[in-house]
Structure formats: structure tokens, C-alpha cells
Amino acid sequence: DQQVKQNSPSLSVQEGRISILNCDYTNSMFDYFLWYKKYPAEGPTFLISISSIKDKNEDGRFTVFLNKSAKHLSLHIVPSQPGDSAVYFCAAIRDGANNLFFGTGTRLTVIP
């Protein structure tokens, strides 16, 4: 039962352009969402998060948008850089819980 879904396994973007990574969830009890970035042979690194009481959170080149009615969130990276090439995981957590539910990841390739 995949409660967090990333339907695009891969995405290629030209350097300098915008990267948009999408994530859908099914559990309406999720109240906090996170994006992690992962390089090969390394653990996930926290990137940005958003609470369900907000619809947007911005940190430098990274912005996360949350649409609760659609149970959808997206990560925007602008401008994209070659160093952004990695696998990006969307994760969600229920109010009062401790464990994260992860999506299957999207591999982003930024082409110089």
C-alpha cells in the first residue's frame, strides 16, 4: 500500500531551467511533508519541508508547494544546476507519529 507516490521515475532538465518534481499522497492524516535528496551510495539528505497549514515554503532555489485538496505536492528547483542531479524522495508523516512514508523517488538529471 503505497501511501506516497512519485509517478515519474526520472526527469531530465537543461541547466538554468526549472525542475518540477511531483508527489501525490493518499492518506489525509499526513500533516507534514519533506523532500530528501539522495546521491548514490549515500543516505538521504533533508532538503526542505512544509506543514499542512501552509501551501508554500521557499528556501533559496528550492520551493515546495502543497495542494491539500488534491493531495499533491511539488518541488521546484530554479535555476537547476548540474549538482542537483540526484534522486529526490518525497516523504510524509502523520500527526503524532514518528515514522516517515517515502515515495519511490525521482531521478533528476540536469544537463549542462
Next chain:
Amino acid sequence: NAGVMQNPRHLVRRRGQEARLRCSPMKGHSHVYWYRQLPEEGLKFMVYLQKENIIDESGMPKERFSAEFPKEGPSILRIQQVVRGDSAAYFCASSPYTERGYTFGSGTRLTVV
């Protein structure tokens, strides 16, 4: 300020052997989480521990898997009588308290041959 340390980085075991995966949380962190990533899948929660206590093991397989976080020393994830389906990357994460953005280690890649 070392991060979350996991060892070994790579572990090869034959079917039926035991695998022990170690995780030393960040200094000052008393909460440890174990996740497993099967090939082509996302990370799946296994267990959440505090010092000397298992808080939530709802993601742990019922048999052959156990976890501990003793008062002294690292957290240990133990897999007895490994099978090929146990081959995966096992990640540990830690946090100083119950918070929603913890730090992950680099993982242990277990290969069962």
C-alpha cells in the same frame, strides 16, 4: 561533529547466516530509526528506538529481525538466517527528540548470496 555512522558500508552474507548492522547516532541524539530500501523502491520504515526501549516496531518483519539500542554503544539491527529477499540498503537515522526531519546515515548495503 560526526554525523550518523553506519557500519559496515557493505555486508555480504550467505543464506542462513546472521547479519548485524550497526548505527551510531549523532552526538546528543537519543532517537534512532531504521529504514530499508529494496531495489527500485522507496525507503520503508522498520523500527523506532530510544535508549533501551523499542518505541515502534510496526515495520519490522515478525520473524528473524530484531533491533536494540542499548544504554551504551550503537544501535544494532540483527537479521537471523538471512534470505536473498533481505538484500537491500538499510539506513539508520537519528534525532535529538521526536522531530520531523532527522539525519540519515550512509547506509549498509546487505547482499545475500
